[in-house]
Amino acid sequence: MSLNQYALNEDQRQIQDLIRRVAREKVAPRADEIDRTAEYPHDMFEMLKQLGLFALPFPEQYGGAGSMLSACLAIEEFGRICYNTAYLLLVQWVPFGAILHGGTEDQKQRLLPGLASGDLRGAFSTTEAQSGSDVSSIKSRAEKVADGYLLNGSKIWCTNSDIADFILVAARYREGDTDGISLFIVEKGSKGLEVGPKEDKMGARGVPSCPLFFDNVLIPEKNKLGGGFKSVMQAFNASRPLIGARAVGLSQGALDHAIEFVKNRSAFGQQVSDFQGVRWMLADMAMQTEAARHLVYRAASLVDANAPATELAQVAAMAKCVATDTAMKVATDAVQLFGAAGISSEYPINRYFRDAKVLQIIEGTNQIQRNIISNGLLGRPPKK
Numbered sequence: 001m002s003l004n005q006y007a008l009n010e011d012q013r014q015i016q017d018l019i020r021r022v023a024r025e026k027v028a029p030r031a032d033e034i035d036r037t038a039e040y041p042h043d044m045f046e047m048l049k050q051l052g053l054f055a056l057p058f059p060e061q062y063g064g065a066g067s068m069l070s071a072c073l074a075i076e077e078f079g080r081i082c083y084n085t086a087y088l089l090l091v092q093w094v095p096f097g098a099i100l101h102g103g104t105e106d107q108k109q110r111l112l113p114g115l116a117s118g119d120l121r122g123a124f125s126t127t128e129a130q131s132g133s134d135v136s137s138i139k140s141r142a143e144k145v146a147d148g149y150l151l152n153g154s155k156i157w158c159t160n161s162d163i164a165d166f167i168l169v170a171a172r173y174r175e176g177d178t179d180g181i182s183l184f185i186v187e188k189g190s191k192g193l194e195v196g197p198k199e200d201k202m203g204a205r206g207v208p209s210c211p212l213f214f215d216n217v218l219i220p221e222k223n224k225l226g227g228g229f230k231s232v233m234q235a236f237n238a239s240r241p242l243i244g245a246r247a248v249g250l251s252q253g254a255l256d257h258a259i260e261f262v263k264n265r266s267a268f269g270q271q272v273s274d275f276q277g278v279r280w281m282l283a284d285m286a287m288q289t290e291a292a293r294h295l296v297y298r299a300a301s302l303v304d305a306n307a308p309a310t311e312l313a314q315v316a317a318m319a320k321c322v323a324t325d326t327a328m329k330v331a332t333d334a335v336q337l338f339g340a341a342g343i344s345s346e347y348p349i350n351r352y353f354r355d356a357k358v359l360q361i362i363e364g365t366n367q368i369q370r371n372i373i374s375n376g377l378l379g380r381p382p383k384k
């Protein structure tokens, strides 16, 4: 397949149909409750595990199906109904990308099959109180000692950390530029690791994000990833199409709800859906969603085609940025079409609006995506 094209094959269409059905039958009845209670949906995790969906993007030699495009289709269909269920897939796939790109063969064999089957759960942690976008200024330190590294410092916003069997933690082990930063595998229950109380979040409420504290946590040498900062960046290139897919699903879901609402609401003696101003809004929402979908599928197909890193970085950043800005716009317009009902928690649409805002911030804010894209255009080094 050319790097410039994508097409869904028969298997991918079947995955899409299956997940669309499962999302409607099994996930939809739980979606509002997960958001309201902000409790981790263990039942949804088990369902994804039984369906074998965690395996979708993993290479075949680690128990996977080897298709990022299929992974995006799965995220999109769940994201259309329930952001948090889609998040369960995504949060498993971010550490996967870093280990695949930066792990030793021993680390891949130890962790990837478990992540692919759902027997292991992972988390990924770079953000600190003083540095989110600017990963290079993190303060957590991994000091070399005889039997490995001693990790000290703290992190914030580590999603899935109170559930995970291991957390990939970014820490500086050498002074200087970003080459002095590596990821370290910190296992659950490690002495000196403390997971703090979960954030009370506006959106993405079903999967907890917590601060982490490290007090002389001993990391064996075999748990230091080899790839360093570069593998963090490569992991983000591979995961950004997935964030884009979740945004496309969210846009489609918000549009679905808006269409249903305006067809059943009347004003000035006619259906709200008969006003031209409303119909054009719906048309714009559909066009923007479809355009974002195509860019996301293209970015995913570049991952599957093993495209050169520079090309992938650009298209993945575009896909993440366009799709998540679209999700925010479409969700905002959907709330507008609901009128006051859009503000009420009686209807699901305000959940889409709150979740959409999160997407513009995570995995590199959309300003950072624009920096990546313009750096590529201007031939500048990918730093700020």
Ligand SMILES: Cc1cc2nc3c(=O)[nH]c(=O)nc-3n(C[C@H](O)[C@H](O)[C@H](O)COP(=O)(O)OP(=O)(O)OC[C@H]3O[C@@H](n4cnc5c(N)ncnc54)[C@H](O)[C@@H]3O)c2cc1C
Binding pocket: 124, 125, 126, 127, 130, 131, 132, 133, 134, 156, 157, 158, 159, 160, 201, 203, 204, 209, 358, 361, 362, 363, 364, 365, 366, 367, 368, 371, 384
């Ligand atoms: C729900 C949720 C889950 C998260 N999960 C995780 C997780 O699992 N692991 C993890 O490590 N982190 C996680 N994060 C943190 C997330 O990655 C950071 O919030 C994000 O990278 C932005 O960092 P910051 O919040 O410190 O903002 P800052 O970096 O302080 O940025 C503040 C503002 O300045 C802008 N800005 C910064 N630098 C530039 C620049 N060079 N050019 C233009 N504008 C700029 C930003 O775009 C933003 O608008 C999560 C966040 C949320 C909300």
